[in-house]
């Protein structure tokens with residue numbers, strides 16, 4: 001698409017946008033009586049208007065049925081984790097038996113590491129990316145410590161050669177170099193800081209070549225871009241639902257475990273009563289028989305209220321379709337990049353850390369501001385642009401195709417330019 005740096009161009013794109021109706025499905029926060037420009041869906045997605053009624057339904061069911069709500073009502077709570085499977089399978093490109101929503105992200109990372117970190121002889125090393133999200137780093141570290149493996153010696157923290165983003169070969173070569181000492185690589189789908197989208201297929205294939213598992217934290221990938229975890233033979237993944245998936249603060253997380261692992265009843269796992277075969281769960285005989293598929297990894301009965309909010313949001317993803325969302329996202333983020341680079345004044349004052357290849361990123365551009373970044377960020381917030389700040393001098397700008405517009409991207413750049421005139425240059 002050829003872009004233009006004019007408000008009319010942005011407006012025309014909005015008029016032509018086949019997904020434009022979805023913005024009205026969300027509550028857009030206001031500041032000084034004006035809708036904010038919300039570019040923070042990578043941190044906490046906005047609330048769908050229908051969320052309230054989804055939650056209200058469960059409150060009503062509880063009110064009317066009490067404990068019998070587990071078996072009565074439209075969506076009985078005993079099976080509650082089933083009602084999101086179709087949508088989640090679509091979003092990750094997996095089978096229904098490979099996905100389930102449960103717990104929170106860090107908890108799920110721990111459960112998955114308990115299953116997939118299986119040090120054996122000299123195969124003890126784990127590889128993560130430099131600058132990994134602290135929770136992921138801590139989770140890996142604690143499993144190594146728990147099993148008596150020194151993270152100092154055996155945790156490989158891979159740094160990108162250019163200090164910003166990775167070439168895929170840097171990762172695959174590092175995997176091959178470690179060979180049979182590598183037990184596991186845990187990488188993000190999309191890196192939270194740089195916004196880089198990794199070639200999960202190439203990373204997994206290479207890990208499998210040396211006999212290691214490859215798992216992915218999809219916190220910044222879910223609802224951001226389409227994925228194909230089953231066909232790409234990804235071992236496991238976990239995500240949270242409150243970022244691009246708009247399922248509310250602290251909302252329920254989800255996991256994927258590939259069929260070839262989750263269909264193996266003897267695959268190592270931490271057990272809870274909800275992972276027990278649902279047909280005999282209530283026999284309470286303490287003889288663990290796993291549920292079929294990934295449901296064997298469940299520990300507890302569903303957090304129904306949080307999952308109700310998840311259902312509301314997933315319904316909107318089903319209506320919009322991830323392919324159409326991605327199509328718009330490529331143009332929307334492409335437009336942001338174009339405006340940031342085509343304006344001489346702005347481009348002299350910033351550096352975009354996120355890869356320029358659209359296939360190697362999702363919605364988010366991470367923008368390094370050369371001078372007075374914090375003042376510029378504060379100025380953006382004061383003028384009703386909501387985005388986030390990461391030390392030392394980076395703003396993460398994430399226009400989401402679900403509810404953001406080309407006009408907002410245009411207006412954001414106008415506000416940014418005015419601030420650069422005051423604080424930059």
Ligand SMILES: *Cc1c(COP(=O)(O)O)cnc(C)c1O
Nearest residue numbers: 104105106133135192217219240
């Ligand atoms: C957002 C995020 C988390 C947050 O973990 P919670 O357990 O949901 O609090 C963890 N890891 C990554 C990579 C994230 O982006």
